[in-house]
Amino acid sequence: MSLATDAADQPTLYKRIRADIEKRILTGEWPPGHRIPFEHELVARYGCSRMTVNKALSELAQADLIERRRRAGSFVRRPQHLSAVLKIADIRAEITALGRSYGYELMHRKLRNATAADRDRLGVKTAGKVVAITCRHSADGVPFAVEDRLIDLASVPDAAAADFSREPPGSWLLHHVPWTEAEHTISAILADDRTAEALDIAVGAPCLVVDRYTWRSARTITAVRLLYPGDSHRLVARFKGG
Amino acid sequence: MSLATDAADQPTLYKRIRADIEKRILTGEWPPGHRIPFEHELVARYGCSRMTVNKALSELAQADLIERRRRAGSFVRRPQHLSAVLKIADIRAEITALGRSYGYELMHRKLRNATAADRDRLGVKTAGKVVAITCRHSADGVPFAVEDRLIDLASVPDAAAADFSREPPGSWLLHHVPWTEAEHTISAILADDRTAEALDIAVGAPCLVVDRYTWRSARTITAVRLLYPGDSHRLVARFKGG
DNA sequence: CACGATTATATGTCTAGACATATAAGTCAA
DNA sequence: TTGACTTATATGTCTAGACATATAATCGTG
Known part of the structure; x- marks a missing residue:
């Protein structure tokens, strides 16, 4: 599977980490409820500091793709029911x-x-x-x-x-x-x-x-x-x- | 419009910084296009490290409340009157x-x-x-x-x-x-x-x-x-x- | 077995630096 | 005036640590 994450197009590491995880979630490889690797595991896999993977995971959490629980880990959230997010202001x-x-x-x-x-x-x-x-x-x-x-x-x-x-x-x-x-x-x-x-x-x-x-x-x-x-x-x- | 920004409810510093800025934007005190203080100014004002204010500003940028431009600064974005934002994965x-x-x-x-x-x-x-x-x-x-x-x-x-x-x-x-x-x-x-x-x-x-x-x-x-x-x-x- | 206390651990936040990079602004020459 | 070049600067990313905190898991006790 040639991942859509091209190093040339993703200059920064934390964005690549975020994109990698996002892809796995969106394709269903990691279904809702699945525990994604711990920060320290991602640190080892990508060979970077914890703050870098933390930034990637924090953004995924802010985007409601994952849920983070202390001591337990980070989990793929149920997609917004039908994976549609819609905003209507006024x-x-x-x-x-x-x-x-x-x-x-x-x-x-x-x-x-x-x-x-x-x-x-x-x-x-x-x-x-x-x-x-x-x-x-x-x-x-x-x-x-x-x-x-x-x-x-x-x-x-x-x-x-x-x-x-x-x-x-x-x-x-x-x-x-x-x-x-x-x-x-x-x-x-x-x-x-x-x-x-x-x-x-x-x-x-x-x-x-x-x-x-x-x-x-x-x-x-x-x-x-x-x-x-x-x-x-x-x-x-x-x-x-x- | 009573904003829900209570210092007692916002224990962490970066959340307080983010909430302070968000409040000024939502109340209109800082209108669209307004340049919000530089990171180093916020560092001085809150007496913290740059990474802390950076986290606050990054989250505001991710939420599309502000736009960050290198060398220029961070600016309040026009409110998203876009009628709909929709994501569909697969x-x-x-x-x-x-x-x-x-x-x-x-x-x-x-x-x-x-x-x-x-x-x-x-x-x-x-x-x-x-x-x-x-x-x-x-x-x-x-x-x-x-x-x-x-x-x-x-x-x-x-x-x-x-x-x-x-x-x-x-x-x-x-x-x-x-x-x-x-x-x-x-x-x-x-x-x-x-x-x-x-x-x-x-x-x-x-x-x-x-x-x-x-x-x-x-x-x-x-x-x-x-x-x-x-x-x-x-x-x-x-x-x-x- | 039920329940409370303890412990281990993953995340949450923060620091004081570093170098990279885009770009506004200034400089200078045609 | 205009265009090309240089410089200053604000943000972007990253590190290697630190301590805080919530909580799952374990242990001990009644």
Whole structure:
């Protein structure tokens, strides 16, 4: 196996060590849970000081590829479920960053006691109040996405008084509430009547769905579903590797 | 925005330095483009060795919060409004990591001179040979994704002789070819006849599409389109935030 | 066997140096 | 003014140590 780690392309040692390990993880040679060699073993193998392998392993840990446990060793982490990592900041920022004019429209807002469905969606057990919001984002006047959001008022009491008629809830939350964890799920569905009308597409047209759940230390903050027209809009990501 | 930077919770010095700088960036005190203090200045301010501040700054750079330029200094980066960052390693590793049995089936393989469409898709101008592959991945015997791939033989001559009847091309490439950059585009379409048959779903059912382009220093390696059943399959991502 | 105390060990952090390298800035000649 | 050359400097990488700390493993005791 000619490893993709070419000494000429990887001038520095710690990067080579990191790349070697990363490759073994990504190809599945070292599956999740596998204990990677101890620092002192890597020191021996690469003939370098401990700080050098430590830097390589620290970066892999920062990138969540491995988990390091004192006395036990370093272990390959379970891949982010489906090995997809997705970040979405804020649709308003996203659109304005593209140099397009941003439009926002609040379609529905309601403060209510959480229904069973709401509690299920937010993953909370106790009764409480929630804010349910439906709104639409547009770019250059064209529908860009519809948003269907639930905010748990037990976690974010300020949201009850927030004015979402001007500011999109995503931006408001980003500025007012720190979050510690989030999960995205991407899928595809066919547009139903309501969605088709809101996005100005045909009923039965493909839609890209992004479901996002946000937590602050095990406490759900918000659950949001974003629907994009599937054929026109695309989530693009560019990233470095090697 | 109450930042979670508590000196009592940050016992180690380099974490404190990192948190101090991060706080100034996130609060806007140091706006994008601002030059943060030189390492030797931070060494003086915190009374520690250069390696300690270097570790703090390196982690901030790895997290894309700052950009470091030799001789110039370290600068606050523009916030990443990039809509999505996505990593996908290898479907085989993905499925086996989930504890499901992986199945692979080569449906079509052809070595040919690049057509105009091929050249367009790969973004190359000159004529040359390509390998076109269609294959199917399954998990526990159920179709998981169909893959439609083009490999530029000018970039990867070994691919001409590779045996893709057993090993999926994605895994092979990962083992044999280093890449420096990649781009993903996610969209949604309706299944056409061929796709529907391959995925064992209905014609017109929603499909999740991941288009991936991979380069090695400005040279295209491969272009691949993955089609997933949109209603059953989901790309899930979980990540930490601040 | 269950449980608490001890020990061994891998990682976590840090130091005070070293040399390499990219590049901003300054210098000088055409 | 412009281009080529030189220099200064901030970061990049690395070493050979050190002590701290969490914890898996072992041992001893009831």
